[in-house]
């Protein structure tokens with residue numbers, strides 16, 4: 001270990017990008033409780049800033065516009081990521097981890113997963129440097145990511161990818177064009193397991209849609225680079241379940257489409273709604289119109305695709 005008296009530990013920072021599911025096909029529940037997925041992820045430009053500095057004590061801080069409800073403690077998934085890397089490197093899991101939250105929390109945008117992916121990267125750089133260890137391999141980082149959660153591997157990788165298994169088996173996809181999204185968040189969250197359960201219930205009652213495990217339409221639209229084609233292809237099997245639990249989301253989707261969005265979908269398990277728009281002006285109008293009409297909503301305009309978790313050069 002370097003001498004902290006003469007060389008203060010370096011501050012490492014990373015961007016942690018949100019995601020949208022352009023296609024979310026949900027198969028049957030497996031024995032382990034997870035559902036088999038066929039999903040197309042795309043990273044969004046909106047991101048949290050996560051920093052980590054090795055120290056002998058442990059501090060977890062959460063700041064930013066969307067910090068409400070995010071644990072500022074070792075219960076945060078991102079701290080668990082630091083612990084997993086420290087365990088692998090066989091060094092003490094301590095230090096200061098800070099998350100500046102710009103991604104709405106508990107909204108189906110993988111904000112917590114993205115922070116954990118960034119923390120894996122940060123802890124790997126910081127701890128291997130501080131303790132003079134060989135860094136954990138990229139392959140191992142992806143294994144640790146899958147251990148942390150179904151969306152963590154994609155938020156580590158970024159770009160556009162097909163996700164199979166419970167979402168952790170990734171294949172990069174070709175995507176042309178730049179897409180503009182109006183994102184509407186909700187002050188009242190939705191629990192992911194509850195939404196998956198609701199879908200099982202609807203299906204058992206013969207009401208949920210059959211699993212859409214074919215991602216071909218979205219794949220072709222992404223190759224065309226045309227937002228209208230993409231709008232016609234996006235799909236979310238969890239949407240009927242999210243709408244059944246939260247009928248208020250229907251009005252949000254209708255208002256956004258009436259304000260000019262090409263299409264609106266529930267993002268992941270919701271309650272965030274994502275509207276694909278032709279241009280930034282329309283996206284701003286969608287945000288203004290939906291937020292004026294629906295209590296507890298907030299909006300932002302962002303673009304896709306973006307990268308995965310990436311280190312920021314602070315020098």
Ligand code: C5P
Pocket residue numbers: 033034035036037148149150151165166167192193194196
């Ligand atoms: O992996 P993650 O922690 O994000 O999953 C949260 C919950 O969402 C799981 O416990 C499970 O109830 C549900 N889930 C699922 N099938 C998936 C991913 C998540 O049923 N493929």
